[in-house]
Amino acid sequence: MMERTDRHFRVLVRTLTRRSLLYTEMVMGRAVLDGRGERDMDFDPLELPLALQVGDNDPSRLARCAELAQARGFTELNLNCGCPSARVRDGAFGARLMLEPDRVATLVRAMKAATSLPVTVKHRIGVDEVDGYDDMLRFVDVVAEAGADAFIVHARKAWLHGLSPKENRNVPPLRPEEIFRLKRERPSLRIELNGGIESTDAVLAGLREGRVDGVMVGRGIYRDPMAFADVDARVFGDDVAPTPLRAVLETMVEHARRWVARGGRVHDVSRHVHGLFLGRPGGRKARRVLAEAGAAADVDTLRRAIDQVVV
Ligand SMILES: Cc1cc2nc3c(=O)[nH]c(=O)nc-3n(C[C@H](O)[C@H](O)[C@H](O)COP(=O)(O)O)c2cc1C
Structure with missing residues (x-):
């Protein structure tokens, strides 16, 4: 998620789950290639497994992104066919690409030819008037034929005109049944569900009976990361206890210290820890400490904030 799943939030999530695949924010293919995307390309190996998500519509650019993703040690390359922002719409990529399955197939072929990494596609159940189940099925069939390794489907359509990106994440209703049907009708494809999952219980409900x-x-894990502290045990079946909140907070202080030593700002890290305070005694005070310091927060501010939280 843009402005959310940067390296600092990914470090936070890794304290909670070793097994889940994490994703970068969407980065434009051009930015990957001309160096503007360096912030997105740089990560700590402890964040792995990690997918690089790219937004683009040009096969040769995407092929070069695929080579770079592999060289930089990413686990997977993911093509964004779900973002409905005006910039993306007018540039004819993101969700707009759902209207052109043949073009997406060409893009996937180009990426597959350039890398041995899995190439996956994140998309919507539909776009504009092209939002029937059969439209999605056709998109998936054409793109699967090109070799896509998985389809991660946001269970909501997008309107390219008239709704803001934020409205497009809330207004169209969730239609997960269509994704379950897709899996039933295409059992050999890897199909993943996205949209409205707020807890490990909801993850397990989605996965029930191989749906x-x-x-x-x-958003669920950004809002309340601790709601997913038990996924390795309950989803992946590992014999591990959930990481205690205190340990997550201490890891983030240490991470902030290391980041500052590399010339970064504590605020880059502290802006992502608010969800850890959700519903905890002292959590509001902790948020206030960080809010008052704002961009000027230092490691001591972060320490003072987390010391407000009773765990
Ligand atoms: C602030 C924000 C930024 C997002 N950025 C991206 C992005 O870069 N790439 C992407 O595929 N989806 C992005 N999304 C959409 C989410 O990945 C997801 O599809 C959507 O929020 C529905 O799932 P959820 O209910 O679990 O959040 C973003 C969502 C939010 C709230």
């Missing part, structure tokens, strides 16, 4: 192969969580 889908995976579940992607966006």
Whole structure:
């Protein structure tokens, strides 16, 4: 998620789950290639497994992105066919690409030819008037034929005109049944569900009886990371206890210290820890400490904030 799943939030999530696949924010293919995307390309190996998500519509650019993704050690390359922002719409990529399955097939072929990494596609159940189940099925069939390794489907259509990106994440209703049907009718494809998953219980409900192969969580884990502290045990079956909140907070202080030593700002890290305070005694005070310091927060501010939280 843009402005959310940067390296600092990914470090936070890794304290909670070793097994889940994490994703970068969407980065434009051009930015990957001309160096503007360096912030998005740089990560700590402890964040792995990590997918690089790219937004683009040009096969040769995407092929070069695929080579770079592999050289930089990413686990997977994911093509964004779900973002409905005006910039993306007018540039004819993101969700707009759902209207052109043949073009997406060409893009996937180009990426597959350039890398041995899995190439996956994140998309919507539909776009504009092209939002029937059969439209999505056709999109998936054409793109699967090109070799896409998985489809991660946001269970909401997008309107390219008239709704803001934020409205497009809330206004169109969730239609997960269509994704379960897709998995039933295309059992050999890897199909993953996205949209509205707020807890490990909801992840397990999605995965029940093989209805889908995976579940992607966006806002839920950003809002309340601790709601997913038990996924390795309950979803992946590992014999591990959930990481205690105190340990997550301490890891983030240490991470902030290391980041500052590299010339970064504490605020880059502290802006992502607010969700850890949700519903905890002292959590509001902790948020206030960080809010008052704002961009000027230092490691001591972060320490003072987390010391407000009773765990
Ligand atoms: C602030 C924000 C930024 C997002 N950025 C991206 C993005 O870069 N790439 C992407 O595929 N989806 C992006 N999304 C959409 C989410 O990945 C997800 O599809 C959507 O929020 C529905 O899932 P959720 O209910 O679990 O959040 C973003 C969502 C939000 C709230």
